[in-house]
Amino acid sequence: MDQLSMQTLLELPHYIDFQEKYLWYTILVITSTPTWWNIVARREYKTHFLTKLCGGAYKGCYFLAFLIFTCGALRDYLFAESMKRQPIHPLLEQFSQELQTVSYALYAIGGILVGATYYRLGITGTYLGDYFGILMKERVYGFPFNVMSNPMYNGSTILFLAHALHGKSVAGIFLSLIVFITYRIALTFEEPFTAHIYSKRTSTGGQEQKRSAKKIQ
Numbered sequence: 001m002d003q004l005s006m007q008t009l010l011e012l013p014h015y016i017d018f019q020e021k022y023l024w025y026t027i028l029v030i031t032s033t034p035t036w037w038n039i040v041a042r043r044e045y046k047t048h049f050l051t052k053l054c055g056g057a058y059k060g061c062y063f064l065a066f067l068i069f070t071c072g073a074l075r076d077y078l079f080a081e082s083m084k085r086q087p088i089h090p091l092l093e094q095f096s097q098e099l100q101t102v103s104y105a106l107y108a109i110g111g112i113l114v115g116a117t118y119y120r121l122g123i124t125g126t127y128l129g130d131y132f133g134i135l136m137k138e139r140v141y142g143f144p145f146n147v148m149s150n151p152m153y154n155g156s157t158i159l160f161l162a163h164a165l166h167g168k169s170v171a172g173i174f175l176s177l178i179v180f181i182t183y184r185i186a187l188t189f190e191e192p193f194t195a196h197i198y199s200k201r202t203s204t205g206g207q208e209q210k211r212s213a214k215k216i217q
Contacts, residue, residue: 015089015170022082023171029075030178034186037068041131042193050132057132058124065127079160079175086171099165106162113155116144126152130197153183 017023041064044050050060092099118126120142124134144151157180164172 015087016174017086017171020082020085022078022085023175026075026078026082026175027178029071029078030175031182033068033071033075034182037064037071037128038186038189040064041128045131045197048132057129057134061124061127061129061132061134065123068127079163079172082175083164083167083169083172086169088168089170092165092168092170096168099168103162103166106158106165110155110158110162113144113148113151113158117152117155120145121152130194135198135201150183150187153187157183 040050044060044064048057048060050064051057054060054063120140121136123129124132125136125140130136144155148154157176160176160179161173164176
């Protein structure tokens with residue numbers, strides 16, 4: 001059994017056609033999208049260029065949200081097209097029924113995480129509104145944030161994996177892994193910077209409270 005498992009693992013790369021151009025298009029979009037939105041968001045935080053260009057912080061945030069959503073739709077399309085052009089592993093075909101069941105469960109879990117995150121954060125909370133100075137009044141603790149720290153990214157990754165298993169695609173599983181790694185890297189930049197933004201607000205708020213107290217005295 002161990003020999004069979006090892007042989008199966010060694011065979012997996014052979015069921016990914018690295019010559020297929022859609023695979024590389026998908027990898028490019030997966031890895032580049034979080035990169036550019038972090039660059040743009042930080043530039044906005046420092047210069048407010050989107051706020052000025054769009055005529056307001058909310059308009060700028062909505063514009064960035066539209067761009068991110070559009071790139072996400074392109075990524076999803078390329079992901080699906082890439083899987084269509086990739087071979088199917090015989091073992092995955094053999095357990096097709098079981099994989100369908102697992103994929104439906106993952107679709108449900110991923111969809112709930114993503115949908116609940118949108119519900120809790122709204123458009124501005126989801127699409128980097130804090131870089132525009134649009135901050136949440138307080139930290140969100142309700143579901144799904146009481147279960148995990150990054151439900152949007154985790155839910156999105158789960159949805160990709162669900163699609164890969166549903167399509168019995170080794171390449172799809174490989175691309176899902178790239179999505180996971182890309183999001184982990186993005187979080188190493190996003191989480192500290194977001195913490196900095198909110199700590200700065202707390203510090204500024206404390207100074208304003210002291211000024212108000214002095215005026216009252």
